[in-house]
Amino acid sequence: MSNEVFTQLVDAHYAPLYRFALSLAKRPADAGDLVQQTFFIWATKGHGLRELSKAKSWLFTTLYREFLHGQRRDTRVSSLEDLPPGESDVAAEDVDRATRMDAASVVAALQTVDEVFRAPLTLFYLEDLSYSEIADTLEVPIGTVMSRLSRGKAQLRAALEQEEAAAKSKIVPFTGAQGRKHS
């Protein structure tokens, strides 16, 4: 692959890959490493020009595999699949909260969602991949993707609420000079 084509590939995908990696790995440095490792594998495994149309799915799949390689799978994964469907109601307050929170707080909340839900949820919100492409990327059935999105969104809404409450509790109200005690 020529340098020009590789550069185009990096420019097209490194930002969404980083966002996906950040949601998985949580630490920016680890996310950056995951993205670099993914492109390193692309560069060294010799993907041909004709495969460029599949590059996006390949990159997301490889990044996810690299993330899984780096950690022991959570033993709760299988049991979570058996849980009943999540609460699907979305209140108007949920929408308002997501809109007014800053991006860093939203990502912090997303990072508290169980990893098994977090991966499909992040790919869904990146809006680059359809549900069937997410299924291919994570190598799970389509029904599982839909189930995990439903459960993940419910967890996320709860996490956003907690994140916002935690942020509010850190705010120290300004009492002014009248409220001060002089010792």
Place this chain on the structure above:
Amino acid sequence: MNNNEAKFVLGAYRANGRDAGDPTFGAAVAQAKADPALGAWLARARAHDGAMAAKLNEIMPPAGLREAILAGARASRAPKVARRFPTMWFALAASVAVLLTATFALWPNRGAASTTQLTAFAREDTAHGTHGGHGEVEGSLQVMLSQPSNRLSAGVPVDFAALRATGCRTLNFAGHDVLEVCFQREGAWFHCYIVNAADFPAMAKDTAADFEQKAGFGSASWSDGVHRFVVVSNAGLDAVKRLL
């Protein structure tokens, strides 16, 4: 489909509307249009999804990540041929490679080396050499060689001096320079070795390709009168033939 089932399906419906044409969502979307309560739920769900997507896309990669990726890829661009022998044989193979290189470099009659010997040299380097080169001139040639529609027998544009001067990998065979350029087609790596035909008067000029399959490598050797080319790959002889 009841409303709970519709919500389950619509949970995978992207807020940006890119799934509008997907028949998977057709019935659920139609139900949301017919049922005000479900429609209101869908509006809130899409607004929430849209807000989340917008927030997530505000996250920017750290400065320098792009440059680090590109620099790392350049450093690792050299394709490695997969190890085909157990480790214990590597020392022996390396010794043989060194001997062969020395033999070819110290060839008593430099111009007398044959095309068969050049092909053997190229095959040996493909198997054991550390590949990789750089430079704009090599990059252009690499792109040309990689294009599936380009038949190499129709001509390969080579500026030997410019390639050598700008970083193309250069070897020594029988006392003369050999340029090597790696390229890909059909997902397989090929290695193109180029010599000046004038350096090897014993080799016939302007010849059609000779093909050979040996030691797990397919190869082709031909000349356009000015240069002689040898292409080697472990992708098989048919893959090599398709290049020409």
